[in-house]
Amino acid sequence: MPTMPKSLLWTRTDTAGAEHALVDDGHGLTAHGTQLAADPIPYTCRYQLVTDPEWVSVRLEVEVEGAGWRRSVRLERATLRWRVTAAEQGDLDGVLTAGGHAPAGLPGVEDPDRLADALDVDLGGSPLFNTLPLRRLGLPAAPAGTAHRIDVAWVLLPSLTVLPAEQVYTGLGPDRARAGPVPVRQRQLQRGGRRGPGRLRGALPRRGGAVRPRLSRACRHPRPVPLTAGQEA
Numbered sequence: 755m756p757t758m759p760k761s762l763l764w765t766r767t768d769t770a771g772a773e774h775a776l777v778d779d780g781h782g783l784t785a786h787g788t789q790l791a792a793d794p795i796p797y798t799c800r801y802q803l804v805t806d807p808e809w810v811s812v813r814l815e816v817e818v819e820g821a822g823w824r825r826s827v828r829l830e831r832a833t834l835r836w837r838v839t840a841a842e843q844g845d846l847d848g849v850l851t852a853g854g855h856a857p858a859g860l861p862g863v864e865d866p867d868r869l870a871d872a873l874d875v876d877l878g879g880s881p882l883f884n885t886l887p888l889r890r891l892g893l894p895a896a897p898a899g900t901a902h903r904i905d906v907a908w909v910l911l912p913s914l915t916v917l918p919a920e921q922v923y924t925g926l927g928p929d930r931a932r933a934g935p936v937p938v939r940q941r942q943l944q945r946g947g948r949r950g951p952g953r954l955r956g957a958l959p960r961r962g963g964a965v966r967p968r969l970s971r972a973c974r975h976p977r978p979v980p981l982t983a984g985q986e987a
Contacts, residue, residue, distance in 0.1 A: 858913030
């Protein structure tokens with residue numbers, strides 16, 4: 755594996771954890787990195803990411819490991835379709851249940867065609883993956899207020915469940931943007947649907963629908979930083 759010219763480090767603010775990524779953004783993005791997190795149970799996540807020169811996601815490989823379990827998932831885009839393969843050793847759901855948490859479900863996705871509209875992948879807890887739509891859409895140089903609705907293949911941690919998700923990226927000025935879910939009302943108008951009883955903002959939809967990420971966040975395009983420094987995302 756060739757060496758990477760840039761090194762990025764973030765520390766998490768929502769739980770004990772950090773991420774270290776080695777990246778090459780000279781011709782699209784090639785990156786590999788490691789996440790450590792303590793919530794909902796301690797785990798280590800390792801990933802490898804490749805985009806094409808236009809910053810469209812081509813391949814993502816993720817492995818997550820904790821005490822008594824290991825999971826992996828691979829997403830690869832070819833001929834305008836996603837191929838998704840997943841594997842599990844041990845029993846993550848058993849570990850979660852023993853710790854008083856809800857089970858995570860299976861890794862991967864039952865029907866990869868649900869991801870057909872996704873040009874970007876988004877790995878839970880990683881600010882690096884915000885860079886993909888930012889660069890692809892040219893938002894770092896776009897006027898403030900420029901907004902784009904996108905579909906992503908959202909990989910949850912630690913389960914490695916893959917879900918279709920809708921997000922909005924809005925430019926806030928030079929090198930700044932906000933990423934968040936598509937507003938409920940906007941989704942209703944686009945799809946001609948009506949919000950059903952008992953649906954809460956951020957709740958998982960019925961089978962076959964897309965998922966709206968719960969967290970709206972402001973982000974900056976990652977830049978190289980010393981390993982001892984933090985990086986805002």
